[in-house]
Amino acid sequence: MGRIYTGLVLSALWGAGCGDTTEPVATEPIERHVDGSRLKAQVISTSDGLRWFQRVYDSQRQATCFWQKAAPDGAYYCVDDGVGLVSRGGSHFSHDDEYTDAECTDPLADLFQTPGPNTFIRRSDDPCEGLQRFHSVGEPWTGAFYRRNQDGDCVREPLGHSTHYRIGPELVTGDHFVRGTLREKQSGGGIKAYVIAGEDGSETFETLQDITHDTNCVVNRARDGKLRCLPSSEPRGWLASVSVDPTCTEPALTTFTPRACTPPRFSLMSDGDDACSPNLKVIAVGEEVTQVYAPASAVDPTCRPLTPGSREGRYYLAGAELPATSWPEAKEVDLKVHGRLIVRGAEVAGAVKVPAKLFDTQLGTECFFNPDPSGTERCFPAGHGIDLKLGYFADAACTTRVSPVFPAPCTVGGYAVFVDFAQGPWLRYRAFHLGPQHEGPVYVVQADGAQAGRCAELEGPTPASVYEVGAEIEATSLVEGTESMN
DSSP states (O other), X not given: OTTTSOOSOOOOOOOOOOOOOOOOOOOOOOOSEEOOSSEEEEEEEOTTSOXXXXXXXXXXXXXXXXXXXXXXXXXXXXXXXXXXXXXXXXXXXXXXXXXXXXXXXXXXXXXXXXOOTTOOEEEOSSTTTOOBEEEEEEEEEOSXXXXXXXXXXXXXXXXXXXXXXXXXXXXXXXXXXOEEEEEEEEEETTEEEEEEEETTSOEEEEEEEETTTTEEEEEEEBTTSSEEEEEOSSOOEEEXXXXXXXXXXXXXXXXXXXXXXXXXXXXXXXXXXXTTOOOEEEEEEEEEESOEEEESSSSOOOEEEEOOOTTSOOEEEEEEEEOGGGSOBEEEEEEEEETTEEEEEEEETTTEEEEEEEEETTTTEEEEEEEOTTSOEEEEEOSXXXXXXXXXXXXXXXXXXXXXXXXXXXXXXXXXXXXXOTTTTSOXXXXXXXXXXXXXXXXXXXXXXXXXXXXXXXXXXXXXXXXXXXXXXOGGGSOEEEEEEO
């Protein structure tokens, strides 16, 4: 569902530099990707001249690729999916890693499909500091293997399986992937935009950086109601059930993962008492705490010490809120018109422009390209999703469909999208008009037993909120696109 609900968010993966006194200068929008001799842009094209960037494609390896730092020099390389089929932990100790030996020193790769000529094995010596290294795929391993248990002991697993492979010799990264360099592309008003310049002449937008706070940022609506470039990184927020004090009154901030390699500096949280507030506030993250507290159980509110598990997150004190006005202001701008579709971008600090989304003027909403039931790419309305597989109805005749809407809505727009898995592994999308919220009982068609086929009131808990699902929008009425390469 990722492509449906993406909002006005610009990926921020890496930042560099400090200090900026230049004034904003009017600029042209940054291209999401400029082709080189080897790295090409996969795009969605329309009959009205739109060429909407989707991903980077390595024409030599014939696979999509993603920029990441890798060994031995720590430079950026555009690494494709052929190296993504690996054991989870590489060569550092992990409960999920598998080994050939009783000392758990010789790791195996666990490939989930038969490796091809472009399949490599990637490893790192440390989950935080170690750069990825790439190895060839060795011989299949069909014997027993070993794994570390929760106590760290290396224990034998009873059976092996055919997806295990030995790790072959290390490969020279630059012999297989395009190397890139992070470069400043635009700047002004306290913002810098960076691209990765590939050695093949390509250029890919990479990140925005807030110079004042020395952090990567993405465009979101801040507490003052304005679009601003707010800090971006691993999601963080309150963990209401865990506190930093023995009275269980001060919620902890958490990273939701034990492998937070860099201590977090900021936490973004909704400005309000519920999830319906669209504005975000930025909280400074304080010191890490190793002792946290939580109620004994759902029925016993006694506050007791909690010992975090090895696979749980890390916890921090909450610091002061940073003023919304301290973050660079942004605004939506219309960049190009292609028939009924408008390319809308973010202009940050009056100096940097980046294409961000498509707006369908006929539907009056943002849209995203996804395959319709026939497999044709079409720009589906964004905003909400529904689940018709639940088979919920508003009436005792089971004629008016209803469905929960996700993400959980505060105000519901006029459209929703259903992802249909009925055609095997391929996702297919369908769009529907969305009606008002349904109040009252929910009905379902009995699936089996003596009452099979009968419409009956849903037994058990009724969904908190469901909405009427109206007529389906004809796929052919949506803007058609064709996936191609520049």
